Amino acid sequence: MNRTIMQFFEWYLPSDGGHWNFLKEHSKELSEVGINTLWLPPAYKGGGGINDTGYGVYDLYDLGEFDQKGAVRTKYGTKDQYIEAIADAHKNKIEIIADIVLNQKGGADDTQWVKVVKVAPSNRNNKISGEYDIKAWTKFNFVGRNNKYSDFKWSWEHFNGVDWDENKKESAIFEFTGLSKGWDSDVDSENGNYDYLMLTDVDVSSTVVCEELLKWGLWYTEIANLDGFRLDAVKHIDYEFFNKWINDIRKVTKKEMFTVGEYWSADLNVLKKYVEDTNHAFNIFDVPLHYNFFSSAKEKENYDLRGLMSNTLISCYPENSVTFVNNHDTQPGQSLESFVDNSFSLLAYTFILTRQEGIPCVFFGDYYGIPNNNIAPLKDHLDKLLKARKDFAYGWQHDYFDDAHLVGWTRENGLAALISNGENGGCIKMFVGEKLSGKTFVDITGNIPGEIKIAEDGNGDFTVNGNSHSVWCIV
Structure with missing residues (x-):
């Protein structure tokens, strides 16, 4: 299947x-x-x-x-x-x-004072401030759940950074520095280090x-x-x-x-x-x-x-x-x-x-x-x-990628597909398997009417309209 x-x-x-x-x-x-x-x-x-x-x-x-x-x-x-x-x-x-x-959490229940450095959005390895304290939304208490399923409470030490300082009402990317924190290293290198994406960044090194x-x-x-x-x-x-x-x-x-x-x-x-x-x-x-x-x-x-x-x-x-x-x-x-x-x-x-x-x-x-x-x-x-x-869509696949605007492929379980981005479409002789010789195929999409009969050598002449698709399947 x-x-x-x-x-x-x-x-x-x-x-x-x-x-x-x-x-x-x-x-x-x-x-x-x-x-x-x-x-x-x-x-x-x-x-x-x-x-x-x-x-x-x-x-x-x-x-x-x-x-x-x-x-x-x-x-x-x-x-x-x-x-x-x-x-x-x-x-x-x-x-x-x-x-x-x-990767991230949002909607924290309370703030905490956290030591940070501000980093450049285009290069998170580039620190653009000294260390200082911000008021970060990092406390997750889940009072409504009241410890059902888990009594774990998220706090600042479970995160690497945030994008909002409630104290100064400032939006920036703040990297946490307490507990020798820093961005995770084995992440995408875009923006220098792409650990931080949004909201409150989860620290999976913890x-x-x-x-x-x-x-x-x-x-x-x-x-x-x-x-x-x-x-x-x-x-x-x-x-x-x-x-x-x-x-x-x-x-x-x-x-x-x-x-x-x-x-x-x-x-x-x-x-x-x-x-x-x-x-x-x-x-x-x-x-x-x-x-x-x-x-x-x-x-x-x-x-x-x-x-x-x-x-x-x-x-x-x-x-x-x-x-x-x-x-x-x-x-x-x-x-x-x-x-x-x-x-x-x-x-x-x-x-x-x-x-x-x-x-x-x-x-x-x-x-x-x-x-x-x-x-x-x-x-x-x-x-x-x-x-x-x-x-x-099973069985051996045969590709016919010989034309810039008309390509096709077959599967030997009884399928031949074509797509065309050209104005006129076209026809490709494609192999569906000798065991299917004499069998009849129809275009399951309904885009091309009629039937195609497979020759003794297992080939059929399959067609598709311009800027269209056709999927011929055995009847």
Whole structure:
């Protein structure tokens, strides 16, 4: 069975607490079209309460159970609704991977005086002040939870830095200096040292922090019956932390715990090094491939489709690659905006859903649409591609990347796919296997009418329209 992921959220979902119920209502039909893994958004209470998408983590143990930050529920619903939705997905043979954010915390309950130095935003190794005291929001007491599940209280010594001094009402990047603190070293080198991303930066070099995060991870896995994780912002966390953390979770639970990390970089060498440094412990999103899709959408017929796989993670470590077209960070209005619009997105989805390299991830916003961005849903089109993946995308793959504006590939289980960014489209003779000689293929997308019969030598003449995609499957 081909693993097929859906990122089951987009940034602008309404803050009405209905998302877990929406999942429960739709898991059966998602399973039927071939989605067998769902990446759910951060489920715990954020500092912004019901308007927090979950990335401004307040209390990891509050899954919508306690009256904290103005409400019991989160943006997506209550803990009971979350657990019920996961159980229903499991009944429909869908695995659940949870989005976890361990790099930062937000919405602290109180301030503390902390010794710091101010650092340059463009080079965090460059100290631009002497040591002095600031009033930092670093105290997390979780009074509403009242020690249920854990009595651990976060304090300044569990963090490396903040971006706000309550005393002077000043915004800057402040590096903590007490207890011989400093930025973690094995992180991305952007901005000199990219340990600090936002809010209150968690110190994963602290033994007590690591112990608490492992305890929480085991608790979360058990209480929600999780099947894996999506790790947020791994470039900002010492690579040894997640390498050890996920292996410890697997060892204790004796589960596979399928995991994918978000290392946002278009530099293939950086991603390769991370995969190697973490001993291939988990998968990584293929960000360079996303940018190739984005360039294709912008440049249209000026883009050479033969270069789609150039400098991508699937070109060197396909077994560690999760491929995607869009996500919540690339959609319009977000910090990493690079949205692959509908002029090319179906061609890109044809690529990731029918080829053998990588594990594809379908974006909720592409599938169901994004009303806030006036993005129309592609559900009907994507369902056809998902069916092609579920039923036919197996067996040996043969590539036909000989034309700048027309490329194709086949799978010997009865599939031939083509995409074209040229005005006229075209035809490619492609091999699907001698065992399929005499068999009939139709374009499952409906873009090309009629049938194609496979010759005795296992070849067929497959066609595609201009600026379009076609996926021919055996009848």
